[in-house]
Amino acid sequence: MGNSNFTxxxxxxxxxxxxVIFLVFLxxxxxxxxxxxxENSSAKIVFAQVLxxxxxxxxxxxxxxxxCLAFLIFWEVMSLVSYFLVVFDTKNSRSIQAGLIYIVMxxxxxxxxxxxxxxxxxxxxxxxxxxxxxxxxxxxxxxxxSVFLLLLIGFxxxxxxxxxxxxxxxxxxxxxxxxxxxxxxxxxxxxxxxIIRFVLFILGVTSAWWGVxxxxxxxxxxxxxxxxxxxxxxxxxxxxxxxxxxxxxILLGVGLAIFFAGRNLSYLAVFSLIAGxxxxxxxxxxxxxxxxxxxxxxKATGTxxxxxxxxxxxxxxxxxxxxxxxxxxxxxxxxxxxxxxxxLTLQAFFLGAFSVIGGSKLxxxxxxxxxxxxxxxxxxxxxxxxxxxxxxxxxSHYAENAKEAALSMRVGMFIxxxxxxxxxxxxAPIIKLLARxxxxxxxxxxxxxxFTLNNFxxxxxxANNVYLSTPALALGLITFGIAGFVLYKIFDRxxxxxxxxWDCGYYKxxxxxxxxxxxxxxxxxIAFSFFLLPYRKTQKIRESFYHVKSFTYETHxxxxxxxxxxxxxxxxxxxxxxxxxxxxxxxxxLYLGYIFITLLxxxxxxxxx
Amino acid sequence: MMIMLQIILFIITAPLxxxxxxxxxxxxxxxxxxxxxQPYFNLAKLLSKDEVVSETASWIFRVAPFVVxxxxxxxxxxxxxxxxxxxxxxxxxxxxxxxxxxxxxxFLALAALDTGSxxxxxxxxREMFISSLAEPALCMVIFALSLQFGSxxxxxxxxxxxxxxxxxxxxxxxxxxxxxxxxxxxVDNQETHLELTMTHEAMVLEYSGRSLAFIExxxxxxxxxxxxxxxxxxxxxxxxxxxxxxxxLWVLWYLxxxxxxxxxxxxxxxxxxxxxxxRVPDFLGFALVLGVIAVVCAILGAVCRT
Numbered sequence: 001m002g003n004s005n006f007t008x009x010x011x012x013x014x015x016x017x018x019x020v021i022f023l024v025f026l027x028x029x030x031x032x033x034x035x036x037x038x039e040n041s042s043a044k045i046v047f048a049q050v051l052x053x054x055x056x057x058x059x060x061x062x063x064x065x066x067x068c069l070a071f072l073i074f075w076e077v078m079s080l081v082s083y084f085l086v087v088f089d090t091k092n093s094r095s096i097q098a099g100l101i102y103i104v105m106x107x108x109x110x111x112x113x114x115x116x117x118x119x120x121x122x123x124x125x126x127x128x129x130x131x132x133x134x135x136x137x138x139x140x141x142x143x144x145x146s147v148f149l150l151l152l153i154g155f156x157x158x159x160x161x162x163x164x165x166x167x168x169x170x171x172x173x174x175x176x177x178x179x180x181x182x183x184x185x186x187x188x189x190x191x192x193x194x195i196i197r198f199v200l201f202i203l204g205v206t207s208a209w210w211g212v213x214x215x216x217x218x219x220x221x222x223x224x225x226x227x228x229x230x231x232x233x234x235x236x237x238x239x240x241x242x243x244x245x246x247x248x249x250i251l252l253g254v255g256l257a258i259f260f261a262g263r264n265l266s267y268l269a270v271f272s273l274i275a276g277x278x279x280x281x282x283x284x285x286x287x288x289x290x291x292x293x294x295x296x297x298x299k300a301t302g303t304x305x306x307x308x309x310x311x312x313x314x315x316x317x318x319x320x321x322x323x324x325x326x327x328x329x330x331x332x333x334x335x336x337x338x339x340x341x342x343x344l345t346l347q348a349f350f351l352g353a354f355s356v357i358g359g360s361k362l363x364x365x366x367x368x369x370x371x372x373x374x375x376x377x378x379x380x381x382x383x384x385x386x387x388x389x390x391x392x393x394x395x396s397h398y399a400e401n402a403k404e405a406a407l408s409m410r411v412g413m414f415i416x417x418x419x420x421x422x423x424x425x426x427x428a429p430i431i432k433l434l435a436r437x438x439x440x441x442x443x444x445x446x447x448x449x450x451f452t453l454n455n456f457x458x459x460x461x462x463a464n465n466v467y468l469s470t471p472a473l474a475l476g477l478i479t480f481g482i483a484g485f486v487l488y489k490i491f492d493r494x495x496x497x498x499x500x501x502w503d504c505g506y507y508k509x510x511x512x513x514x515x516x517x518x519x520x521x522x523x524x525x526i527a528f529s530f531f532l533l534p535y536r537k538t539q540k541i542r543e544s545f546y547h548v549k550s551f552t553y554e555t556h557x558x559x560x561x562x563x564x565x566x567x568x569x570x571x572x573x574x575x576x577x578x579x580x581x582x583x584x585x586x587x588x589x590l591y592l593g594y595i596f597i598t599l600l601x602x603x604x605x606x607x608x609x
Numbered sequence: 610m611m612i613m614l615q616i617i618l619f620i621i622t623a624p625l626x627x628x629x630x631x632x633x634x635x636x637x638x639x640x641x642x643x644x645x646x647q648p649y650f651n652l653a654k655l656l657s658k659d660e661v662v663s664e665t666a667s668w669i670f671r672v673a674p675f676v677v678x679x680x681x682x683x684x685x686x687x688x689x690x691x692x693x694x695x696x697x698x699x700x701x702x703x704x705x706x707x708x709x710x711x712x713x714x715x716f717l718a719l720a721a722l723d724t725g726s727x728x729x730x731x732x733x734x735r736e737m738f739i740s741s742l743a744e745p746a747l748c749m750v751i752f753a754l755s756l757q758f759g760s761x762x763x764x765x766x767x768x769x770x771x772x773x774x775x776x777x778x779x780x781x782x783x784x785x786x787x788x789x790x791x792x793x794x795x796v797d798n799q800e801t802h803l804e805l806t807m808t809h810e811a812m813v814l815e816y817s818g819r820s821l822a823f824i825e826x827x828x829x830x831x832x833x834x835x836x837x838x839x840x841x842x843x844x845x846x847x848x849x850x851x852x853x854x855x856x857x858l859w860v861l862w863y864l865x866x867x868x869x870x871x872x873x874x875x876x877x878x879x880x881x882x883x884x885x886x887x888r889v890p891d892f893l894g895f896a897l898v899l900g901v902i903a904v905v906c907a908i909l910g911a912v913c914r915t
Contacts, residue, residue, distance in 0.1 A: 313667045324669075333712045334705065343704055346748070350755050358908060365752040365904050369897070372748035376741030379715055383737050387722035387730075393665055457699060464760035465698065472700040473709075476686060480679035484823060488675070491819050496660035501724045501815060509665075515722065515730020523738040527890045 009066030009129065012437040013201065017063035017193050020281050023419065024185040024288040025056045028178040031292050031412025034405070035178055035299060048088060052179065055081045059186060063193050068117045068127040075113070075190075079106045082187060085179045086171045095174045102171035105164070109157030113194070116150035119143060120202075133202045144203060148210055151198050152217075158191035161217050161251070162224040163561045165244045169228070172243065173236035173304065177295020178412070180236060184243040185288035189280055192250055196273070200258065201441050211259025215367055218255050222248030222374040224531075230381045230524050231532065231557050233517045234304045235294045238385055239287065242330065245374060246283040249345060250276050252371060256348050257442065265355050266444045271451065271460055272348040273438035274431060279341035282423055286329040286338060289416035293323040296405035296413070297389060301398040306385065306517050311394040315402040320390045322413040327382035329420040332375045335474035337423035340458075342375055343468055344431075347460045377524070384520045393511040425471050428452040518555065525557065533558035612697070615690040618860070620682070623833035624648035624826070626871055627799070633875035648829065652822050660818030663724040673720035674816070674823040680713035681827040681834075688834055689767045691846075691859045702761040703751050706834070707744075710790075713827065714740055721812035732811025735886060739796060739808065742893045743789050746782055749900025753779040754842070756907040767841050775906035780842040782899035787835035789893060791828065794878045796889055806883060833867075836874075840866040 032052065036045045058078040065071050083106075087099035121127060123143065124135035136144070153164070160168040168188070172180045199205070225244030232238040253276020260269040296319045297312060298304050313320040329336040332343075349368035353361045394400040405413075423430065431451050439446025453459040457469040503509045525534050537554040628645040635642025644650075662670065684706045686697045701709075718737055721729035751761055753775050758765040766776070789796040792809035801807055802814075813824050844866045846859075884892065 311665075313669065328712075328715065331711070331715060332708060333715055334708050339708055343708070346704055347761070350752060350761055353752070353756060354759070358912070361756065361908050362901070362904055365749060365756075366901070368752060369745035369748040369900070373741065373745040376711075376737075376744035379711055380737035380741050383715060383718045383722070383733065387719050387733065391667060391669060391719065391723040392725035453699070465762045465765065466702050466760055467699045467762075468702065468705060469700045473683065473705065476683045476700070477679050477709075477712075480682040481675045483682075484675045484678040488819055488823070491656045493657070493659055493818070496662045496818070498664050499661050501663040501665055501726045502728075503726075509725060511725070513727050514725045515727050515734065520730060520734040523734060523886060526887055527738070527742070 006070040007066050008061075008064045010064060012440040013193070013196065014064045016277065016281075016434075016437045017189070018060055020189060020284050021056060021059050021063070021186050023281070024182055024284050024416075027412040027415040028052075028181050028288065028292070029412075030415070031181075031295075031409050032176070032178040034408040035176065035295060037406075038299075048085075048176065051081055051085055051088075052182075055085060055179075055182065055187075059190055062190050066129045068120070068129070068132070072110070072114065072117065076110065078187065078190065079103070079110065082171075082175075082179075082183060085183075086175045088176055088179070089174065092174070098167075098170035098174040102167045105157055105167040109154045109164070112150045112154030112157070114154075116147045116154060116198070119147050119150070129197075129202060133204075136203050141206060144206060147203060148199060148207070151195065151203075152214070155191040155194040155198075156217070158194075159188050159247050159251070160221075160225075160244045161247065162221045162244065163565055165221070165225070166561060166566055168244055169232075169237045169240045172240035173234060177236070177291050177298065180239075180295070181288040181291035184240060184291060185284040188243060188247060189250075189284060192247070192254060192276075192280060195251075195254060196441050200254075200261065200273075201443070204443075205258050205261040208259075208262045211255055211257075211262050212363070214251055214255030214258055215363075218248045218251035219367055219370045220248075221245070221251065223370060223377075226374050226377045226381060227524070227528050227531065230377060230384070230521050233306050235297065235306050235309075235385065235389060236291070236304050238306075238381070239290050239294060242378065242381065243283075243287055245378065246279070246287065246330075249342065249371065249374070250280045250283065252276070252367065253279055253341075253345050253348065256345075256352060257438075260352060260355075261442060263356065265352070266442070267449055268348070268352050268355060269442055270435065270438045270444055270446050270449060271344075271351065273442060274434045274451065275341060275344035275348045277434050277437060278344055278430065279338075282329070282337040282341045282420075285416055285419045285423060286326045286336075289322060289326040289413060289420065290330065292409070292413045292416065293319050293326060296409055297323075297402075299409075300402040300405065303396075303398045306388045308396040309389045309394070309399045310392050310511060310514065311390070311399055312402055313390040315394075315399070316390075316404045318410055319405050319413065320386075322417045323390065324386055325417045325420055327386045329424070331379040331382045333379075335421075335424045335470040335477065337420050337427075340424055340427045340468070340470060342371070344458070344460070346371060347466065351460060380524070384517055388515075388517045388520065392514050395511045395514065395516075425474060427458055427468070427470050428455050431458060525555075531560065533560065611691075616685060616688075619685060619688065619690050619833065619837070620826075620830055622864070622867075623829040624652065626833055626836065626867060627829060629868070629871045630875045630878065631800075633872060634879050637875065637879045648825075652825060655817075655822035655825065656819055658818045660820060663726075663815055665725040666720075666723045666815070669716070670720045670723040670815070671820075673716040673723075674820040674827075676716040677713040677827045678823045680709050681830045684709045685830050685834055687763050688837060689764045690837070690863065698762055698764050703754070703763050704761060706763065707747060707751075710831065711740075713831075717812055717824070721815075724815040726815065728811045728814050732808055732814070735808040736812055738886075739789050739889055739893070742890055743786050743896070746893055746896035746900050747786050749897060749904060750779045750783045750786065753900060753903035753907045756904060756911070763838070767846070770845050772843060772845065773906070773910055775903045775910060776842050778899055778906055779903035780839050782896045782903060783835070783839050783842070785892065785896040785899070787832075787839060788874075788877075789889065789896075791832040791835060793874065795881045795884045796892065798883050808886075836867060836870045840870055844869075 036048055058074050061074040062078055083099055083103045086102055087095045089095045120132050123139050124132040157164040172184050222245050225241050229238050229241035232241055253272050256272035257269045329338040332338045346368055349364045353364045435446045435451055451460055456471045457467050459467050501509055534557045539552045540548045541550045543549045628648045632642050632645045687706050718733040721733040754766050755761045757773055757775050792799055797808040
């Protein structure tokens with residue numbers, strides 16, 4: 001182990017991830033100045049800012065070191081610092097619980113990563129990335145397969161691949177909102193970095209089934225994430241579940257790259273990785289934006305339950321506008337950034353289908369169809385999130401007394417909102433940059449591959465006449481919108497009459513007549529009941545046998561993974577711990593005996609080396 | 610210039626489709642029925658009416674009609690009616706069309722929630738439900754077409770070509786999707802205002818006057834886009850060289866293709882009852898299965914050719 005020197009490696013892949021980190025960090029930092037004020041003491045604010053800086057620095061180092069040991073150290077620093085940020089609100093017992101789940105899950109993941117590194121070290125006799133990369137050429141296939149699986153589980157835990165996503169909806173909402181933005185926007189992406197760096201760059205894809213496995217997991221992750229998000233009424237948990245979904249979409253791109261790299265289709269591999277990286281960056285931007293907006297709402301109203309909100313568009317017009325942009329981007333609506341990356345991912349599937357044969361074509365098609373279903377459900381989810389939170393009348397006093405966010409918070413949100421537009425319109429130049437990143441990660445020269453027609457038009461399939469030009473599309477939309485407005489003015493008949501909403505002739509509607517988030521998601525709850533397993537709790541509170549005083553009705557969904565995987569596993573751990581306790585009866589003689597036996601065993605064991 | 614003209618023709622004839630369906634339905638039921646130009650009269654009436662806006666509504670409600678009309682027109686821009694390689698084909702493909710429609714739908718669903726009435730919320734929830742389930746089937750259809758014709762560009766399957774089996778199956782799947790997307794029986798009913806059954810109509814319940822006219826025009830155009838795409842797939846067009854006589858011929862061929870579909874739609878509407886909302890997933894699941902079959906046909910077709 002002579003070469004444990006902590007050198008940094010700034011290749012295009014590292015630079016790309018550094019760019020993503022700072023793209024979200026700067027707005028989040030500006031946002032935090034006002035956000036942290038108020039409830040916290042000044043000492044705690046300083047502590048929070050120091051933690052934030054340490055968090056970002058550790059992430060920056062994770063993506064730029066060139067040595068497995070250094071990677072692990074900074075990976076661990078990142079996990080620990082983010083743990084402290086999750087439990088920042090120490091008065092809240094939910095934070096402590098969320099932190100515990102987070103720290104346990106993240107360490108299970110780290111254990112798998114360490115195991116993978118140990119296998120790699122066994123062959124390379126070094127922890128240096130490049131040394132391992134060259135050693136991987138002569139590594140046996142079985143070892144490669146096992147390293148791949150270990151890395152997938154290890155990084156998958158951090159990324160939130162279903163069924164390892166369990167910590168994400170607990171931990172992300174509990175942190176302060178600008179930290180949630182960084183955790184959801186950036187931290188889980190370091191796991192994607194890990195997959196790209198270690199699987200694509202170092203290990204090199206040599207098995208065809210790797211890509212298939214990742215694609216299947218990614219599709220499941222997408223669907224499970226968005227279905228849970230649709231059911232959620234806590235706005236930050238909704239966003240956390242939607243992060244699970246988006247990690248799925250990113251992994252579709254990365255998985256496709258692995259799929260094609262395993263089949264030696266280099267152009268397609270580069271293109272798919274571009275799609276994945278583009279979505280990664282876009283998700284960092286719009287999820288960061290949405291978390292910041294959710295934080296503003298939380299700060300202004302004191303609740304995260306969207307059933308208690310409503311009508312905020314009049315109280316907080318700017319926050320509402322930024323949230324709307326974020327919601328549009330995440331629902332893949334043109335001409336914003338989410339649309340471009342989702343379109344690219346779909347094109348990667350379609351383009352790939354021309355080059356593979358038989359059943360693989362159908363497999364890619366079905367994956368693409370599931371991606372389309374995901375994007376449809378995401379649109380529904382964010383109609384719900386925006387509509388119930390910001391539109392119609394306030395549903396409680398929390399929402400009635402809301403005020404617009406402070407200046408620095410608005411600036412933070414504005415920067416990210418602007419980026420959603422820029423990354424939508426400037427797609428072609430960005431793709432050119434990403435082509436270089438993608439090529440270098442795959443070890444393929446992407447210099448002579450063309451993905452664009454000119455500076456405004458994407459052309460992944462120039463030969464097939466498939467183009468996308470978001471600036472032209474935006475121009476068209478605006479032109480037609482203006483034309484519509486002019487037409488509207490031509491037929492002008494004076495200002496519209498302002499009158500109350502149609503109430504079927506009874507009496508004035510109030511906020512209790514509004515549709516709720518739970519009602520909005522009811523059709524989905526029924527359609528996906530085979531997975532969500534919804535159940536109700538009803539209770540009649542009686543004054544006497546004849547008179548029911550009040551009636552409570554609750555509807556819940558079963559968290560399948562928690563109930564059928566994690567709870568039994570936890571029960572087993574406790575059971576094992578209980579039986580282990582018999583070893584510790586409290587007799588000092590027995591303990592001395594343990595020490596003696598251990599010593600003997602060690603001596604025997606050491607003698608064999 | 611020709612491209613603009615064809616789009617304008619396309620848009621102008623869009624309301625006719627609904628008028629024709631209503632007329633045929635009425636005649637089949639032994640009624641005289643309204644004029645086939647009734648949709649135009651309705652639009653003219655709406656354009657000259659006063660508008661009422663709910664006091665609960667925000668700017669979303671006011672802006673939504675413009676977003677809906679502009680997104681629908683933008684989608685129509687991609688439809689090659691007679692000329693196949695327009696500049697619009699350089700802007701986007703079939704997927705762009707799908708996502709642009711999603712933009713209009715997104716705003717309409719928000720506007721429905723904006724007035725605070727439960728009808729709006731109900732419509733919005735159902736619309737997003739149906740459209741999100743239609744999405745995978747639509748993706749499969751596009752996938753089958755793209756495998757068959759080598760491109761997701763709308764112009765790719767618009768020209769003269771033989772009609773492969775996969776295209777026929779895909780067109781059938783697209784037909785089912787079109788029924789769901791354009792709120793026709795058996796998924797939704799454009800004619801009813803019964804609160805328990807309506808979807809699209811519930812969303813636009815609070816709209817009136819010019820805003821309602823815009824939304825109605827947009828839904829006519831959307832309907833036209835879907836039915837025209839189906840016509841394009843199953844009745845491919847031969848392009849004679851230019852000249853005034855040819856233009857008339859094109860227009861006639863265009864109208865007659867649409868007319869065939871209109872008759873089919875009307876026949877379905879009079880013979881089927883509207884289904885429950887929770888049967889719609891089965892309906893769209895069937896469309897998805899048809900889409901998968903179309904893909905399999907396209908793959909097998911490619912295998913047989915080589």
